[in-house]
Amino acid sequence: MPYPEIRPRRLRRSTALRRLVAETRVDPAELVVPLFVKEGLTEPRAVASLPGVLQHTRESLRKAAVAAVQAGVGGIMLFGVPATRDERGSGGADPNGILNAAIRDVVSEVGDATVVMSDLCLDEFTSHGHCGLLTPDGSVANDATLAAYAEMAVAQAEAGVHVVGPSGMMDGQVGAVRQALDAAGHRDVTILAYTAKYASAFYGPFRDAVESTLDGDRRTYQQDPANLRESLREVALDVAEGADIVMVKPALPYLDVVAAVRAAVDVPVAAYQVSGEYAMVEAAAANGWIDRERVMVETLTSIRRAGAQIILTYWAVEAAQLLRERY
Ligand code: PBG
Numbered sequence: 001m002p003y004p005e006i007r008p009r010r011l012r013r014s015t016a017l018r019r020l021v022a023e024t025r026v027d028p029a030e031l032v033v034p035l036f037v038k039e040g041l042t043e044p045r046a047v048a049s050l051p052g053v054l055q056h057t058r059e060s061l062r063k064a065a066v067a068a069v070q071a072g073v074g075g076i077m078l079f080g081v082p083a084t085r086d087e088r089g090s091g092g093a094d095p096n097g098i099l100n101a102a103i104r105d106v107v108s109e110v111g112d113a114t115v116v117m118s119d120l121c122l123d124e125f126t127s128h129g130h131c132g133l134l135t136p137d138g139s140v141a142n143d144a145t146l147a148a149y150a151e152m153a154v155a156q157a158e159a160g161v162h163v164v165g166p167s168g169m170m171d172g173q174v175g176a177v178r179q180a181l182d183a184a185g186h187r188d189v190t191i192l193a194y195t196a197k198y199a200s201a202f203y204g205p206f207r208d209a210v211e212s213t214l215d216g217d218r219r220t221y222q223q224d225p226a227n228l229r230e231s232l233r234e235v236a237l238d239v240a241e242g243a244d245i246v247m248v249k250p251a252l253p254y255l256d257v258v259a260a261v262r263a264a265v266d267v268p269v270a271a272y273q274v275s276g277e278y279a280m281v282e283a284a285a286a287n288g289w290i291d292r293e294r295v296m297v298e299t300l301t302s303i304r305r306a307g308a309q310i311i312l313t314y315w316a317v318e319a320a321q322l323l324r325e326r327y
Helices: 008-012 015-021 058-071 098-110 142-158 173-183 201-209 229-241 252-264 275-286 292-306 316-326
Strands: 031-038 054-056 075-081 115-120 163-166 190-197 245-249 269-272 310-312
Touching: 008 015, 031 058, 031 098, 031 316, 054 058, 058 098, 058 316, 075 098, 098 115, 098 142, 115 142, 142 163, 142 173, 163 173, 173 190, 173 229, 190 229, 190 252, 201 275, 229 245, 229 252, 245 252, 245 310, 252 269, 252 292, 275 292, 292 310, 292 316
Parallel strands: 031 054, 031 075, 031 310, 075 115, 115 163, 163 190, 190 245, 245 269, 269 310
Antiparallel strands: none
């Protein structure tokens, strides 16, 4: 038997060698934590399908934001859960709506120490749970919805948000939001576009977190999981309309899309490790079937390796601490 001349194992011999040659590192500064705030809540409340994730009160949200900054995360993505909803989702553009109030709270608490982002979508605010306004026949009206997003974007900018995240998958949403922000004097507000957002069953636990009342699905506006080339079309449109950062969502089941989008554009690419991805790992770990921490870091590393420079994850705060201590 000839001995092998080339031995890749030489680079795997020790922790120090493996660390030296690692091609991918996850840095806490690249992690963004989604946080939920619910109107009228007096105590933070656990979300059953997202162990470790809370619906915050306005007060506990401030504290969670400070803890996230101390952990060194790169950003906070805010979602609001209103006490009441209506057909038009008017709570989204109301300056005193829960999300806009929370933006003001968090920005006044953490200032520029991290990047404060907000979900820019109607679904948390509409009684029917869709991401847009409905026509009498019940379909989602694209262009009327754009006007609602424009109004909501300006309200969020006026509350002081650094980055808005249009997530409704309406055609033209990035351009409409950019135009509205600029016209209102908010040229510096950044747009993180949910560019390739799939009609995914992995969003299930999120709907609990925001108490969404949607029946039916979002397949007439979110993308078909079968399609990759369609994402490249979406990303070209978003960049042309002025997206500063583009995002793929979900993350782990769509790593091919992350890699293709990364190759297609030169703006930063983000990926959203969504609620169902998190819940699956937590549930398996709670059963003792997998090593929770190792799987957490492995999933984040894989998303990073596929080309996402920014990762939204419910583990952001814990992972930031863990990565600093042990990896
Ligand atoms: C829309 C929005 C959703 C998520 C983030 N923004 C829900 C949806 O599109 O149905 C899902 C996030 C997750 O599952 O973690 N406002």
